[in-house]
Amino acid sequence: MFCENLEALPPPAQYCARSGKQLMARMQFASPSRNRVQEHIRLLGIFWMALVRRNVLGGGALLILSEYVRRAMESLSRRGTLDVPSAFAQFIGILILVKAAAGFLAGYGLL
Numbered sequence: 001m002f003c004e005n006l007e008a009l010p011p012p013a014q015y016c017a018r019s020g021k022q023l024m025a026r027m028q029f030a031s032p033s034r035n036r037v038q039e040h041i042r043l044l045g046i047f048w049m050a051l052v053r054r055n056v057l058g059g060g061a062l063l064i065l066s067e068y069v070r071r072a073m074e075s076l077s078r079r080g081t082l083d084v085p086s087a088f089a090q091f092i093g094i095l096i097l098v099k100a101a102a103g104f105l106a107g108y109g110l111l
Helices: 036-076 084-110
Strands: none
Touching: 036 084
């Protein structure tokens, strides 16, 4: 228990011996505790971020591989050929990176 003068007094005392005022109880602030659902949502956000990382690596690798295939096809053929496999792989790689960006936003929102 504490007096207005911030003097600590023994617990059984009801009034301050100096001022005669009633003692105030010590204020306790409770920190918000996380419940089970909040922890599971946080864990789900962490898993989404891990999935995003995998998608970014896969999409980036596909873009790099498609560029490598395009250059290899150019060096093999002397005339301009239609570069459909490389363009398709680039398109898929970009779609995977867009999916990763959306997943990042979802994971960030969950965290």
